[in-house]
Amino acid sequence: MFKRLKNIFSNFVDKISSIAFSKDKLYSELEELKMELVSSDVALEVAEDISKKVSEAIERNIVRDRASLVAYLREIILGYFKEAGTIDFDNVIRSKRPFKIVFLGVNGVGKTTTIAKIAFYLKEKGFKPLMVAADTFRAGAQEQLKIHGDRIGVPVFTGRYGVSPASIAYDSILHAQSKGYDVVLIDTAGRMHTDVDLVEELKKIVKVVKPDMRILVVDALTGNDALEQARFFSEKIGVDAVVIAKVDAYEQGGVPISIVYAIRKPVLFIGVGQDYKDLKLFDPIEYLERVLPA
Numbered sequence: 001m002f003k004r005l006k007n008i009f010s011n012f013v014d015k016i017s018s019i020a021f022s023k024d025k026l027y028s029e030l031e032e033l034k035m036e037l038v039s040s041d042v043a044l045e046v047a048e049d050i051s052k053k054v055s056e057a058i059e060r061n062i063v064r065d066r067a068s069l070v071a072y073l074r075e076i077i078l079g080y081f082k083e084a085g086t087i088d089f090d091n092v093i094r095s096k097r098p099f100k101i102v103f104l105g106v107n108g109v110g111k112t113t114t115i116a117k118i119a120f121y122l123k124e125k126g127f128k129p130l131m132v133a134a135d136t137f138r139a140g141a142q143e144q145l146k147i148h149g150d151r152i153g154v155p156v157f158t159g160r161y162g163v164s165p166a167s168i169a170y171d172s173i174l175h176a177q178s179k180g181y182d183v184v185l186i187d188t189a190g191r192m193h194t195d196v197d198l199v200e201e202l203k204k205i206v207k208v209v210k211p212d213m214r215i216l217v218v219d220a221l222t223g224n225d226a227l228e229q230a231r232f233f234s235e236k237i238g239v240d241a242v243v244i245a246k247v248d249a250y251e252q253g254g255v256p257i258s259i260v261y262a263i264r265k266p267v268l269f270i271g272v273g274q275d276y277k278d279l280k281l282f283d284p285i286e287y288l289e290r291v292l293p294a
């Protein structure tokens with residue numbers, strides 16, 4: 001997980017230390033750092049921001065040794081996460097009943113799996129979740145959610161194929177209210193994010209459901225595409241939190257920083273495998289421990 005990013009920061013810190021924080025050679029080292037970061041899924045504007053801040057700190061002698069450089073890098077990156085805010089998920093869920101969550105994301109990123117994982121997480125905590133298959137677009141989508149539901153023992157609300165996803169979503173809320181569910185997790189169809197119909201459909205769902213949270217799911221392995229998707233959904237629909245799936249196989253490391261910087265919203269969970277238990281609350285401190293040298 002995130003190994004490559006750690007190597008990049010470690011190499012940079014080693015090099016700057018080995019040139020004894022010399023200001024003459026700083027420029028070329030920072031240029032190289034920027035290029036390396038960008039090749040590891042750190043958005044260019046973020047790489048430039050980090051490089052500029054480090055450069056200023058060294059120029060002004062605020063950063064003069066290895067330990068202060070690492071601490072300063074930590075402060076910069078933590079700043080991005082702080083600006084995006086945090087969500088105390090369990091407590092937020094308790095604030096309303098039923099708490100309605102709509103999941104967004106392009107096809108294949110891991111939306112349906114993530115919903116099942118979150119339903120499992122909630123069930124373990126004693127909540128009563130309902131999963132909703134508002135994907136009437138892809139054949140098999142509803143069955144797929146039902147299989148998950150059977151395995152984890154969480155009910156799934158479905159509608160007939162061909163019925164509008166917005167009406168299924170609306171009916172599911174009435175159902176959840178009458179049956180006393182705590183949380184409603186609504187799965188939506190994933191298509192190319194450039195698909196105009198999909199965007200219109202999502203807007204309709206959001207309009208009728210009035211979700212308490214809109215969660216975007218992205219696939220870490222898609223790197224810069226994940227960032228583009230975050231920008232897109234944030235602009236067109238609105239995003240309150242992000243789940244990054246497939247982090248277990250992800251070495252580049254830059255996706256969490258880039259997304260948080262671009263849309264100023266927190267990463268709520270990361271997916272770390274294909275099992276229902278393979279979901280972890282995202283902790284920026286733990287992330288920093290993984291990507292920065294000691």
Ligand SMILES: Nc1nc2c(ncn2[C@@H]2O[C@H](COP(=O)(O)OP(=O)(O)OP(=O)(O)O)[C@@H](O)[C@H]2O)c(=O)[nH]1
Nearest residue numbers: 107108109110111112113190245246271272273274
């Ligand atoms: N290794 C790994 N695989 C994952 C993770 N999350 C999802 N997957 C896998 O990714 C594949 C696609 O997952 P789905 O949940 O069907 O994706 P989706 O976004 O719902 O796809 P569509 O409904 O077709 O849009 C499946 O094979 C999942 O097992 C994860 O965190 N780690």
Ligand SMILES: [Mg+2]
Nearest residue numbers: 111112141190
């Ligand atoms: Mg799906």
